[in-house]
Amino acid sequence: xxxxxxxxxxxxxxxxxxxxxxxxxxxxxxxxxxxxxxxxxxxxxxxxxxxxxxxxxxxxxxxxxxxxxxxxxxxxxxxxxxxxxxxxxxxxxxxxxxxxxxxxxxxxxxxxxxxxxxxxxxxxxxxxxxxxxxxxxxxxxxxxxxxxxxxxxxxxxxxxxxxxxxxxxxxxxxxxxxxxxxxxxxxxxxxxxxxxxxxxxxxxxxxxxxxxxxxxxxxxxxxxxxxxxxxxxxxxxxxxxxxxxxxxxxxxxxxxxxxxxxxxxxxxxxxxxxxxxxxxxxxxxxxxxxxxxxxxxxxxxxxxxxxxxxxxxxxxxxxxxxxxxxxxxxxxxxxxxxxxxxxxxxxxxxxxxxxxxxxxxxxxxxx
Numbered sequence: 125x126x127x128x129x130x131x132x133x134x135x136x137x138x139x140x141x142x143x144x145x146x147x148x149x150x151x152x153x154x155x156x157x158x159x160x161x162x163x164x165x166x167x168x169x170x171x172x173x174x175x176x177x178x179x180x181x182x183x184x185x186x187x188x189x190x191x192x193x194x195x196x197x198x199x200x201x202x203x204x205x206x207x208x209x210x211x212x213x214x215x216x217x218x219x220x221x222x223x224x225x226x227x228x229x230x231x232x233x234x235x236x237x238x239x240x241x242x243x244x245x246x247x248x249x250x251x252x253x254x255x256x257x258x259x260x261x262x263x264x265x266x267x268x269x270x271x272x273x274x275x276x277x278x279x280x281x282x283x284x285x286x287x288x289x290x291x292x293x294x295x296x297x298x299x300x301x302x303x304x305x306x307x308x309x310x311x312x313x314x315x316x317x318x319x320x321x322x323x324x325x326x327x328x329x330x331x332x333x334x335x336x337x338x339x340x341x342x343x344x345x346x347x348x349x350x351x352x353x354x355x356x357x358x359x360x361x362x363x364x365x366x367x368x369x370x371x372x373x374x375x376x377x378x379x380x381x382x383x384x385x386x387x388x389x390x391x392x393x394x395x396x397x398x399x400x401x402x403x404x405x406x407x408x409x410x411x412x413x414x415x416x417x418x419x420x421x422x423x424x425x426x427x428x429x430x431x432x433x434x435x436x437x438x439x440x441x442x443x444x445x446x447x448x449x450x451x452x453x454x455x456x457x458x459x460x461x462x463x464x465x466x467x468x469x470x471x472x473x474x475x476x477x478x479x480x481x482x483x484x485x486x487x488x489x490x491x
Contacts, residue, residue, distance in 0.1 A: 131240050131241070131242070132242075133154075133190070133242060133279065134190070134193075134194050136155050136156035136159045137153065137155060137172060137173055138155055138156070138159040138160065138163065138172055139156060139159045141156070142194065143155070143156040143190070143191075143194060144156060144158075145157040145158070145186075145191070146186075146187040146190045146191050146194070147160065147184040147185060147186055147187060148184070148185040148186075148187045148320045149171055149178070149182060149184065150178060150179065150182055150183060150322075150362075151171035151173065151174050151176055151178065152281045152284075152320050152321060153171060153172075153173045153174070153281075154187050154190060155172070157184060160172070160184065161184070164182060165468050169182070181469070183362055185316065185319075185320065185355075185358070185359050186316075186355060187317070188313050188316065188317075188352065188355065189275050189276075189278060189279060189313055189314070189316070189317045190279060192313075193239055193276070193279070213230040213233050213234050213237075214230075214234070214248070214251055214252065214253045214256075216229075216230040217230045217231065217234070217253055217256045217257070217260070218252050218253065218255075218256040224265050224266065227260065227266055228265070228266060228269055231257075231260065231266060231269035231270055231272075231273055232269055234248065234253070234273050235269065235272050235273040235276060238273060238276040238277065239276055242279075242280060245276060245277055245279065245280055245283070246280060246282070246283070248277060249277055249280070249282075249283040249286060249287070254277070254286075254287065254290050255290065257270050257273055257274055257277070258270075258274075258290060258291060258292060258295050261274060261295040261296075261298075261299060262295055262298050262299070267299065267303060267307050268306065268307055268310075271299065271307055271310040271311060271314065272310065274287075274292070274314055275310060275313060275314050275317065278314055278317040278318055279317070281320065281321065284317070284318050284320065284321045284324055285321055285323060285324060287318065288318060288324050288327055288328070292314075292318070293318075293327065293328050293331045293334060294331070296311045296314055296315060296334075297331060297332075297333050297334050297337050299311040300312065300315075300334075300337035300338065300340075300341065300353075301333065301337050301340070305345060305346060305347070305348075305349045306348075306349075308341055308345065308349045308352075308353075309348045309349040309351075309352045310352075312338065312341065312349065312352035312353045312355070312356040313352050313355075313356070315328060315334075315338070315356040315359070315360070316352070316355050316356045316359045319356065319359035319360050320359070322363070325359070325360050325362065325363035325366060326363055326365065326366075328360060329360050329363060329365060329366035329369055330365075334360075335357070335360065335366060335369045335370050335373055335375075336373045338353045338356050338357045338360075339353075339357070339370065339373045339374060339375045339378060341353035342354060342357070342375070342378050342379065342382055342390070343374075343378045350382065350387060351387065351389055354379075354382070354387065354389040354390050354392070354393055355389060357370060357375065357393050358389070358392045358393045358396060361393060361396045361397060362396065364399075364400065367396060367397050367399060367400040367402070367403060368400055368402050370393075370397060370403075371397060371400065371402040371403045371406055372402070375393070375397065376394070376397060376403060376406035376407055376410060377406070377410055379393050379394050379397070380394065380407075380410055380412075380413055380416055383416050383417075383420065384416055388420070388424055388425060388427075388428040391417075391420055391424065391428045391431045391432050391435070392427070392428075392431045394407070394417075394431065394432075394435050395430075395431030395432070395434045395435045398434065398435040398438035398439060399438065401442075404438060404439060404442045404443070407435070407439055407446075408439065408442070408443050408445065408446055413439070413446075414436070414439070414446060414449040414450050414453055414455070415449075415453055417432045417435055417436050418432075418436075418450070418453040418454065418455055418458065420432035421433070421436075421455065421458040421459075421462075422458065426465075426466075426467045426470055429462065429470055430467065430469045430470050430473055433459065433462065433470065433473035433474055433476075433477050434473050434476075436450055436455060436477055437473065437476045437477040437480050440477065440480045440481060441480050447480070447481060450481065451481065455477070455481065456478070456481050459474045459477045459478050459481070460474075460478065461474075462474035463475055463478070
């Protein structure tokens with residue numbers, strides 16, 4: 125498909141090509157992973173768009189919402205050809221006298237229109253449609269269509285804080301707790317999208333049952349909803365207070381069990397939770413934690429290995445017992461194999477783990 129037919133927000137601001145793996149930088153802007161990784165690997169620690177400083181080790185959060193839109197995109201007629209009066213759709217959605225079928229039809233049209241037109245999304249976000257969409261989110265007959273429209277509305281950074289202020293978190297938590305699996309998956313994706321904005325991480329994390337609902341999906345859910353719940357938890361737990369909340373909800377053993385059955389996204393969350401003392405305590409108390417992470421080093425993807433190395437470093441610096449377990453599991457030799465890895469973060473994390481293993485083991489020998 126020719127790129128000039130596609131919306132501009134499908135294109136990476138760096139390469140100006142359609143994004144194949146869109147990721148969100150902490151500045152809130154989205155880039156193709158390969159482009160922003162080259163930027164970071166070159167040593168830059170500012171956002172290419174805002175020029176504002178970034179952390180030393182910037183997180184790249186997968187933008188599943190945008191990736192889904194790009195992959196499902198089909199060329200549509202222009203907005204005015206598709207429907208001459210979009211306000212009619214909004215009126216149908218907001219009218220108490222509209223039938224359920226007419227509201228479903230309006231939601232479907234609004235979702236198609238908002239998928240490709242950022243100006244139309246802004247119009248929707250500023251209109252009376254948002255309260256109506258939020259009401260529809262908890263109506264079983266309208267829920268799925270309303271969530272897909274809400275997902276589109278979160279694509280624009282300017283709308284993210286406004287949606288949270290409108291009460292979207294309460295509706296999303298209700299969906300996460302009680303809706304069918306497909307709806308829970310979309311709701312978790314929306315949480316991830318909203319969490320790009322730092323203040324939203326704090327607001328969502330502090331909302332009663334928000335983090336607990338994501339942890340419950342990881343415990344009891346299936347397939348895509350578990351993967352999306354792990355991604356949302358990872359996004360939220362870049363905010364320190366949310367790490368303790370997740371640990372208090374019993375996230376650590378549930379995440380480790382998910383890693384054992386192959387959900388590697390959970391390794392990323394374990395890596396983040398290992399940054400807090402409560403998380404490390406729970407990991408030390410889980411029989412087999414080091415063995416699980418060591419298996420990731422042997423069999424995982426580059427990203428999984430990166431976070432397993434980070435988590436093991438945190439655990440070995442925290443606990444002599446965990447360090448000795450890591451040595452027994454062959455983590456030292458495994459780490460040596462990554463010091464010349466193609467991935468700069470894997471190389472750095474492997475070197476940090478080697479330093480932790482050698483330093484603490486030397487101290488132990490002297491004692």
